[in-house]
Amino acid sequence: MAHAADGLGDVLLDQESLQAEVTRLAEKISSDYADRPLHLVGVLKGAAVFLADLMRALTIPTSVDFISTVPYGPVSASGVVRIRKDLDEPIEGRAVLVIEGICASGRTLAYLLRNFRTRNPASLGVCVLLAKQRERPPDVRLDYVGREIPDVFVVGYGLDKDERYRNLPYVARLT
Numbered sequence: 590m591a592h593a594a595d596g597l598g599d600v601l602l603d604q605e606s607l608q609a610e611v612t613r614l615a616e617k618i619s620s621d622y623a624d625r626p627l628h629l630v631g632v633l634k635g636a637a638v639f640l641a642d643l644m645r646a647l648t649i650p651t652s653v654d655f656i657s658t659v660p661y662g663p664v665s666a667s668g669v670v671r672i673r674k675d676l677d678e679p680i681e682g683r684a685v686l687v688i689e690g691i692c693a694s695g696r697t698l699a700y701l702l703r704n705f706r707t708r709n710p711a712s713l714g715v716c717v718l719l720a721k722q723r724e725r726p727p728d729v730r731l732d733y734v735g736r737e738i739p740d741v742f743v744v745g746y747g748l749d750k751d752e753r754y755r756n757l758p759y760v761a762r763l764t
C-alpha cells in the first residue's frame with residue numbers, strides 16, 4: 590500500500606514549528622486588527638489547513654470567505670490567472686486579509702490583489718505561511734510571512750503535488 594509520505598525529502602516545518610508560526614502570526618494579526626472586524630479571504634485549496642489553524646488562534650472577531658483560482662500551467666506562463674470560484678460576499682469597506690499557503694512567483698497574489706483592489710476594501714493585507722526566496726512583483730507586499738523557504742517544491746499542510754499530500758501534518762520537500 591502506498592504510504593502518505595512516499596516520495597518525500599527533508600521536513601522543512603514539523604508540527605511543532607507550524608504551530609509556533611501560526612501562534613506568532615495570530616498574535617501579531619490579533620493585535621494589528623484589534624480595532625476593526627477582520628475579514629479573512631482564503632485562497633483555495635492550499636490555504637485551507639493553514640487558515641483553519643490560524644483563525645482558531647485569532648482572538649479578534651473575524652469572518653471568512655474563500656476564492657479559488659485556476660492554476661496557470663506552462664501554457665499560461667504569462668501569469669494569467671482565472672477565478673474558478675469567486676468570493677461569496679462583497680468586500681467593499683471591509684478590512685480584508687488574504688490568506689495564502691505559499692507565495693512562489695507572486696503572480697497569483699498579484700492578480701488577486703489587483704482584482705480585490707477594484708472592489709474597494711477599507712484595507713487589503715496579505716498573510717502567507719510560506720514565501721519562497723525569489724523575486725516577486727513590486728506590488729505584492731507580504732504583510733505577514735510564516736517562513737521564508739528556499740525555492741524548492743514543498744508539500745503538506747494543505748499544499749499539494751497533483752492533489753496529493755495535502756493532509757500531511759508537516760511541510761516537506763518533494764524529491
Ligand code: IMP
Pocket residue numbers: 635689690691692693694695696697698741742743744748749750
Ligand atoms: P505563484 O503564483 O507562483 O506565487 O504560485 C502560487 C501557487 O502555486 C500557490 O498558490 C500554490 O498553489 C502553487 N505552488 C507554488 N509553489 C508550490 C510548492 O512548492 N508546493 C505546492 N504548491 C506550490
Ligand code: MG
Pocket residue numbers: 635660748749750751752
Ligand atoms: Mg497546487
